[in-house]
Amino acid sequence: MNILLTALLSLSWSGAGERLPFPDQPDIQLERFQHTGRSTRVFFLAPHENENVVNDYLAKKVQAEGGVFLILRQRGERHLFLNVAEQEYEVDPNRIFTPAGAESSLRRENPELAQDAALLQQAVAKAVAVGDFIKRHMNDLRRGTVIIAVHNNTDGFDDDGKDGVGTVSMVRYQKKLDGGAGYIKRLHHGTHDEDDLFFITEKRDFRKLRRLGYNLVLQHPRVADDPDEDDGSLSVLAEMRNLRYLNIEAQRREDCDHWDVQQKMVDQVFKLVRP
Template sequence: MPESVTTVPLGEGAVAVVVTESGRPGRTYVNLHDNENTAVEAARAILARHGGRMVELRHTGERNITFTRGDTTYTFDPNRMFTPAGIEATLRRFGAFSPAAAAEVERLAEAVLERAGLDTMSLVVALHNNTDANYSAASYLPGGSEDGNAAEVFLVEGSDPDDFFFVTERS
């Protein structure tokens, strides 16, 4: 399947925004973590079978994105780069924060939205893979590592809590 690559400057480095097109209409899939390659391979199989496109960030092969600006190194989780509050929180969580670094992260987020056309989509499927006992829907329950980051959590009794979906609107 054809890929188009846009290189977005970030600090003294860059991040590649890669769009893979199946050539047929279908859903849009997004992979923001460069170490979640199982999700990317699964999406390629879905694209081949059902059509659609995938937007992928490629940088260092790591989950988080790290860049240098001057003498300071910044790290952030790309899941959190789409709001000013998320940008500030993730930069602070991983160490350094500055308004200039936040502006660079915001420019990357805007480039991803623009290049991929994500801001015009009614449905986007975010791709992730995780491991047992590390991260699950239960992480969002009271006392969990993501407590407070979800308006509601619903777990089906007897289901595997690390196989789950996020939704942004109630049905």
């Protein structure tokens, strides 16, 4: 892209994308940023609204260089709140891409739902409909679609002995793998902080990113067929559909967002997938 056009784009940057409301509950929306010049098979998704460290950078980058970036929005929180039978039920939006995943997330977040099978099924249907709405705006995940998730995680992990918080960390993935976790095929411990990593589905991306020193988690393809591994996440769905998937994970903390690292990771993904 020439310098003049880049300058014009940054001048016209308004910070807001196009809003696409979920028809059944319009307070749930996708905010879409895209390169208007050509169609793409590359879709970035930020499903957790409070994990937004790299959003502005990525939004500008897709507009300038290609691809589509979707941010799932409702109240600025990690989870979605679904209106069902005049009640509100919480669900993890990265667990709604299969019915089994949606059900287990709804049960976990709303224990009272287990008492009412009909209501639970209504809530599952609604959660799955939100998942389908997102898929629809990702080219219906047709063959050749590349999915890139964008997440932020907290420093360390629960019970790491260093006051860490959360469930994402290379140290924790290593413990999981050593403990026999079926969803991990391979790990590579690179040179970055334990919280900055790519979680991916394809060996070719593993090989390329390993050479560059990144932390890597390669998902085991068995998650596509093993019902116990069907957690309704986008990475499992990608495996089921045999689609290339990369998740760009970096730490967020009030005083120490890893913004610079995640920006470099985004740049690297653009080089890999050429949206």
